[in-house]
Amino acid sequence: MGTVVESANQGAVSLPTNKKVTVIFVLGGPGSGKGTQCTNIVEHFGYTHLSAGDLLRAEIKSGSENGTMISNMIKEGKIVPSEVTIKLLQRAIQENGNDKFLIDGFPRNEENRAAFELVTGIEPEFVLFFDCPEAEMEKRLLGRNQGREDDNIETIRKRFNVYMESSLPVIEYYNSKGKVRKIDAVKPVGEVFEAVKAVFTPANEKVAA
Numbered sequence: 001m002g003t004v005v006e007s008a009n010q011g012a013v014s015l016p017t018n019k020k021v022t023v024i025f026v027l028g029g030p031g032s033g034k035g036t037q038c039t040n041i042v043e044h045f046g047y048t049h050l051s052a053g054d055l056l057r058a059e060i061k062s063g064s065e066n067g068t069m070i071s072n073m074i075k076e077g078k079i080v081p082s083e084v085t086i087k088l089l090q091r092a093i094q095e096n097g098n099d100k101f102l103i104d105g106f107p108r109n110e111e112n113r114a115a116f117e118l119v120t121g122i123e124p125e126f127v128l129f130f131d132c133p134e135a136e137m138e139k140r141l142l143g144r145n146q147g148r149e150d151d152n153i154e155t156i157r158k159r160f161n162v163y164m165e166s167s168l169p170v171i172e173y174y175n176s177k178g179k180v181r182k183i184d185a186v187k188p189v190g191e192v193f194e195a196v197k198a199v200f201t202p203a204n205e206k207v208a209a
């Protein structure tokens, strides 16, 4: 089932499009492995990976007028106003030739969720949720070594608080609609991906072990 991006977003982004898209939201705590598993899903299932955090970091680098505001929000672990992030996501969807997208790290709060639905008319096919204990996520983030300004213990704690207070309720919302596919993300990368593959493989293609 797809959605016409243009249907509810008149004027939001000037690029012309009339495109049907399939969207999967990829959610989970900071460091739960969303980006790592999205890379695997792209390779095996042909989706395009759009990380909201990566789009915001690219916007800072581009010298955009919103750059300083976004940079300050990320350093504080806060959620950037939805209109900024949604415009970046819309543009990325419209500029891409693919019609199926993994949207990683979005929606992060109720405002993100409701605004995206209103502006784009898109509802996710399902929500892939990486469930991981905080101690494991903290260990992974402190060991990530990618030079991220928010991978320090002070900001990590703030990000965990925002996740518990603002992001988990969004996952609960989708759970109440039967849309959440929960993955145990504490296991090694390969084992997590086996569980992910089971979600993406149609029932009629699954073979008994």
Ligand SMILES: Nc1ncnc2c1ncn2[C@@H]1O[C@H](COP(=O)(O)OP(=O)(O)OP(=O)(O)O)[C@@H](O)[C@H]1O
Residues within 6 Å of the ligand: 028, 029, 030, 031, 032, 033, 034, 035, 036, 037, 053, 105, 140, 141, 143, 144, 145, 185, 186, 187, 188, 189, 190, 192
């Ligand atoms: N299953 C796993 N076991 C051990 N380490 C992992 C696993 N999955 C990912 N990692 C490592 O943990 C770190 C965080 O992973 P990743 O960047 O994929 O998380 P994320 O959910 O995208 O985080 P963020 O929300 O901060 O962007 C990386 O260094 C990655 O290599």
Ligand SMILES: Nc1ccn([C@@H]2O[C@H](COP(=O)(O)O)[C@@H](O)[C@H]2O)c(=O)n1
Residues within 6 Å of the ligand: 030, 051, 052, 053, 054, 056, 073, 074, 075, 077, 078, 079, 080, 081, 085, 104, 105, 106, 107, 108, 112, 150, 159
């Ligand atoms: N919907 C979003 C997603 C991210 N942010 C900000 O970016 C930071 C990093 O996000 P990652 O997914 O790459 O971990 C996040 O802590 C937020 O500051 C956002 O505002 N809205």
Ligand SMILES: [Mg+2]
Residues within 6 Å of the ligand: 034, 035, 051, 053, 105
């Ligand atoms: Mg990530």
